[in-house]
Amino acid sequence: MSASVAPPLPGRHSYKVEGTNINFAHGTTCLAFRCNGFAIAAADSRSTQGETIASQAVTKLIKINDYIISTMAGSAADCQYWSRYVGSESQLFELRNKRRMTVAGASKFYSNILIQYKGRDLSVGSMIVGYDDFGADLFYIDNDGQRVRGDIFACGSGSTFALSVLDQEFRPDLTEDEAVELARKSIYHATHRDSGTGGQINVIVINEKGTNWVVKQDNFELFHKYINDPSPYPLQ
Amino acid sequence: MMMNQLVPHQDRNKEAKKNEWEPYIDNAGTCLGFTGEDYCVIAADTRCSNDSYQILSRHVTKITKVTDKIVLATGGMRADYCTLHKRINYQAEMFRYKNKKEISLSGCARLLSNILYNNRFFPIYAFCLLGGIDEIGQPVLYSYDAIGSYGKSKVGAVGSGGELVEPLLDSIILRHHRQASVVPTISNEELPTTRGEDGKPIIPKGIAIEYAHQALVAASERDIHTGDFAEIYVITKEGVERHMRELKAD
Amino acid sequence: MSNIMNHNGAAMLAMMGKECVTIGSDLTFNTGMQHQGRVFKVFPVTDKILLGLTGLFSDCQTFYQNVMYEVKLLQLKEGREIQPQHFGVLVAHMLYEKRFGPYFIEPLIAGLDEDNKPYIANTDTIGCLTEPDDFLVCGTAAEKILGPAESFWEEDLEAEELFEATAQALLAGIDRDSSSGWGSVVYTLTPQKMVTRFLRNRQD
Numbered sequence: 027m028s029a030s031v032a033p034p035l036p037g038r039h040s041y042k043v044e045g046t047n048i049n050f051a052h053g054t055t056c057l058a059f060r061c062n063g064f065a066i067a068a069a070d071s072r073s074t075q076g077e078t079i080a081s082q083a084v085t086k087l088i089k090i091n092d093y094i095i096s097t098m099a100g101s102a103a104d105c106q107y108w109s110r111y112v113g114s115e116s117q118l119f120e121l122r123n124k125r126r127m128t129v130a131g132a133s134k135f136y137s138n139i140l141i142q143y144k145g146r147d148l149s150v151g152s153m154i155v156g157y158d159d160f161g162a163d164l165f166y167i168d169n170d171g172q173r174v175r176g177d178i179f180a181c182g183s184g185s186t187f188a189l190s191v192l193d194q195e196f197r198p199d200l201t202e203d204e205a206v207e208l209a210r211k212s213i214y215h216a217t218h219r220d221s222g223t224g225g226q227i228n229v230i231v232i233n234e235k236g237t238n239w240v241v242k243q244d245n246f247e248l249f250h251k252y253i254n255d256p257s258p259y260p261l262q
Numbered sequence: 263m264m265m266n267q268l269v270p271h272q273d274r275n276k277e278a279k280k281n282e283w284e285p286y287i288d289n290a291g292t293c294l295g296f297t298g299e300d301y302c303v304i305a306a307d308t309r310c311s312n313d314s315y316q317i318l319s320r321h322v323t324k325i326t327k328v329t330d331k332i333v334l335a336t337g338g339m340r341a342d343y344c345t346l347h348k349r350i351n352y353q354a355e356m357f358r359y360k361n362k363k364e365i366s367l368s369g370c371a372r373l374l375s376n377i378l379y380n381n382r383f384f385p386i387y388a389f390c391l392l393g394g395i396d397e398i399g400q401p402v403l404y405s406y407d408a409i410g411s412y413g414k415s416k417v418g419a420v421g422s423g424g425e426l427v428e429p430l431l432d433s434i435i436l437r438h439h440r441q442a443s444v445v446p447t448i449s450n451e452e453l454p455t456t457r458g459e460d461g462k463p464i465i466p467k468g469i470a471i472e473y474a475h476q477a478l479v480a481a482s483e484r485d486i487h488t489g490d491f492a493e494i495y496v497i498t499k500e501g502v503e504r505h506m507r508e509l510k511a512d
Numbered sequence: 513m514s515n516i517m518n519h520n521g522a523a524m525l526a527m528m529g530k531e532c533v534t535i536g537s538d539l540t541f542n543t544g545m546q547h548q549g550r551v552f553k554v555f556p557v558t559d560k561i562l563l564g565l566t567g568l569f570s571d572c573q574t575f576y577q578n579v580m581y582e583v584k585l586l587q588l589k590e591g592r593e594i595q596p597q598h599f600g601v602l603v604a605h606m607l608y609e610k611r612f613g614p615y616f617i618e619p620l621i622a623g624l625d626e627d628n629k630p631y632i633a634n635t636d637t638i639g640c641l642t643e644p645d646d647f648l649v650c651g652t653a654a655e656k657i658l659g660p661a662e663s664f665w666e667e668d669l670e671a672e673e674l675f676e677a678t679a680q681a682l683l684a685g686i687d688r689d690s691s692s693g694w695g696s697v698v699y700t701l702t703p704q705k706m707v708t709r710f711l712r713n714r715q716d
């Protein structure tokens with residue numbers, strides 16, 4: 027890990043503490059997608075420091091407000107702190123303007139903060155999922171200042187596994203139940219194959235009624251449901 | 263890329279590191295915490311060691327009592343966590359004067375997170391465990407990283423022996439993989455007899471203190487930076503108790 | 513994960529009891545961050561010696577083949593089975609032979625000798641032999657197993673108790689290590705027989 031680190035730039039040195047959850051983009055799976063009338067956000071719950079599992083029960087789906095969720099990949103502290111900050115600003119916005127902040131607005135606000143800190147080693151890769159006056163909406167933002175609207179996103183080390191399951195069955199006209207099952211299955215397969223992903227599988231549905239935490243299941247419970255392996259042990 | 267890694271990487275960056283100012287020292291030590299039915303246990307050893315193999319002190323506390331219901335334990339760099347403890351205690355005291363009541367546990371947890379994140383670009387080298395009794399009388403433990411990400415957890419261990427202690431706590435406190443069908447279990451363990459709703463045994467306070475001690479004994483056996491004395495705090499609704507136990511001193 | 517020793521991931525633990533030894537390992541076969549499948553990492557040497565190999569799995573396989581060549585050759589030459597103590601020394605020598613281009617493996621040896629005295633040993637990658645009389649850990653999850661093992665192990669445990677201590681320490685450690693898991697297996701070696709037990713693990 028330390029071998030490939032570039033020498034610090036003169037003047038703008040920022041110190042790193044080993045054992046901090048910096049760059050655990052390499053150990054997570056988050057996905058979000060948008061169907062007709064609702065959006066889904068799903069994530070695993072493992073946080074790793076190197077190879078050690080720091081926690082198996084982290085909440086990677088952070089509530090910005092009752093209608094907007096941000097998913098967390100990258101440095102845990104950066105995501106938590108700035109989501110909290112955007113959350114409090116969105117509350118103030120609501121008090122000032124007597125209407126809710128839109129998902130586009132919240133993600134733009136978040137993205138603008140990240141642009142301000144560009145080049146200072148913030149590590150954030152986040153999907154902003156929510157429901158507003160214009161329907162369900164979904165953005166991907168990151169610490170480079172990218173902000174992209176889309177229908178399906180996934181990020182983290184297990185995202186390739188999750189996307190390959192998700193892509194196979196995704197349709198925009200999925201019902202809520204189908205979509206939740208698809209999200210759970212996608213995250214499950216990522217937890218199974220990716221060593222940086224694991225713990226519980228969390229799925230949140232966001233629709234006109236707000237956010238609804240529908241799934242919080244342990245990976246262990248789902249093993250026999252999804253993996254049909256007649257001989258799980260190798261032959262010696 | 264793989265070829266690079268085959269070469270032992272000990273000589274790399276040495277030239278670059280030689281003249282660089284190194285702001286951090288890891289004074290090491292182990293802190294652990296867990297919650298029970300109506301109590302929260304926080305424990306730490308009292309050794310303060312150098313980056314090398316020297317012991318700077320055998321009687322150093324890593325734990326501070328913030329209020330009668332909140333205790334903070336920290337591993338990492340001693341200079342940093344002493345300052346951090348001071349700042350937290352100062353803020354708690356200011357809260358007391360301004361509001362004529364004690365700061366709540368969740369409030370204190372958020373405060374600590376903000377203090378840590380305010381130093382995002384020159385982090386405080388401190389890994390915190392904040393435990394206590396919250397507003398509704400439930401025992402809660404929060405664990406932190408150095409730049410302020412935090413979350414509730416049932417067990418937590420930080421510091422040099424954290425990796426050794428954490429799986430041990432998973433096993434003896436959370437009783438992972440200890441289904442009833444399994445052979446009775448390890449013989450020297452005093453097993454609590456009462457069981458909670460989930461079928462897992464309820465650990466009484468007295469045994470919990472012994473478990474905390476046992477965990478630190480295991481850490482001090484295999485981690486050279488942990489040892490001397492175990493300082494164990496138990497937080498209940500009634501207040502904070504402090505127990506001292508001996509550990510290995512070699 | 514940049515370290516070649518951690519590329520394939522492993523957790524291994526051997527414990528010594530009263531006229532018995534146990535050796536347990538996980539089953540995962542990783543490449544970097546991907547779980548590829550399951551493999552056994554503990555290999556039989558004789559009826560009373562087991563050799564657990566952690567590190568780069570291709571080196572493990574090669575080393576096992578080489579060491580078996582020596583063991584079988586000795587068997588043919590002298591008409592007797594190798595004792596675990598001697599096997600430990602053999603392994604150490606074979607590793608030191610490659611001092612300047614080492615196998616990326618850390619072997620763990622568990623066995624009973626002809627007097628049924630238990631024996632465990634491990635070496636580093638270049639063959640520094642350690643022969644303690646309690647327990648040994650190896651692999652990416654080594655540190656995480658060490659804590660529970662230190663707490664659960666006692667002197668003169670009987671086979672069943674020793675199995676329980678091994679299994680509990682192994683499971684606790686594996687659950688805190690991201691690159692081991694996917695099932696595990698514990699072998700209990702007593703003078704009469706060898707018992708193989710599979711453990712239910714988390715699959716993530």
